[in-house]
Amino acid sequence: MAIGEGPQISFDTVLKSIGVSRFFSEFWSSQVLHLPDAASQDILAEIGPLDISNLVSRSHGGTQAWLAGSGSPHASIPVNAQSAVGAFQIGATLYFVDLDAEELAVSFANFLGVPRSKVAINLFATPQEGGTSWHFDANENFTIQLRGTKRWWIAPNESIAFPPENHILGATPSASLAQCSRGPLRTDPPQPSQIVDLKPGEMLYVPRGFWHCTEALTECWSLNLCCGQLMWATVICEALYEQLTSIESWRGSAIGLRHGCNEHARALNRLPLLLGELATRLEDPQKVSDLLNAIQTRDSGASL
Numbered sequence: 001m002a003i004g005e006g007p008q009i010s011f012d013t014v015l016k017s018i019g020v021s022r023f024f025s026e027f028w029s030s031q032v033l034h035l036p037d038a039a040s041q042d043i044l045a046e047i048g049p050l051d052i053s054n055l056v057s058r059s060h061g062g063t064q065a066w067l068a069g070s071g072s073p074h075a076s077i078p079v080n081a082q083s084a085v086g087a088f089q090i091g092a093t094l095y096f097v098d099l100d101a102e103e104l105a106v107s108f109a110n111f112l113g114v115p116r117s118k119v120a121i122n123l124f125a126t127p128q129e130g131g132t133s134w135h136f137d138a139n140e141n142f143t144i145q146l147r148g149t150k151r152w153w154i155a156p157n158e159s160i161a162f163p164p165e166n167h168i169l170g171a172t173p174s175a176s177l178a179q180c181s182r183g184p185l186r187t188d189p190p191q192p193s194q195i196v197d198l199k200p201g202e203m204l205y206v207p208r209g210f211w212h213c214t215e216a217l218t219e220c221w222s223l224n225l226c227c228g229q230l231m232w233a234t235v236i237c238e239a240l241y242e243q244l245t246s247i248e249s250w251r252g253s254a255i256g257l258r259h260g261c262n263e264h265a266r267a268l269n270r271l272p273l274l275l276g277e278l279a280t281r282l283e284d285p286q287k288v289s290d291l292l293n294a295i296q297t298r299d300s301g302a303s304l
């Protein structure tokens, strides 16, 4: 894609059988969606031939081999073009990370209204009977099946909404997951609410946090479009950080924060004053408008 040109691919076409409006109002972040006839010729053309060596060379994030039977995204080893072919032949799933498919990535990011840096196009090549064990992801995931049939078991997550991290059933939850959870995370497999056999050309949307596991009924090649977690809290804090650090008094060195610290350091704690100033700032329509503008006009390649 030449600089200054928009993508020719339109992600909207993936949702043509249900419509974009209905997708956002009924399914986004809340319901699983299984659609037929989602893989447009434009998308298939950009992905190109399903050739392991070629895909390895086009994966900006490298290629991983998931060991057969491990069912765990953590039991993986990095592979090159040569070892990837060998690993696939002995039953490993290949995970091509951050594939060079720029038009599709830009179209997907524009569709969602998020920075390009927050989306990634990945590809899985899974031998027959390969797959993943029960887990949930911190990303919003769209899977377009390219070849073969993959069975998905899916269940809502009763313990945590919008998880900040991925989690594998039975693993010890991290402190940040435990903090967001309404109760202990389950350790026994959930009862699936949906079982989907995903066939070539079809799309499956699994909202962030939903439990799922998969098994390839035949050799499978699946395209994964994922939107990394971009929490409202992150958007606002990062934009506020930029604004506040342009003000001299907000850049001062913070001290006296802890109970029991030196009383003179304590006397220099400006936290109550600055929090009051922040509250006033957020009641000022002009400053709120500036903040919104800063977020909405941010460069699409920015970290946020």
Ligand SMILES: [Fe+2]
Residues within 6 Å of the ligand: 135, 136, 137, 212
């Ligand atoms: Fe997953």
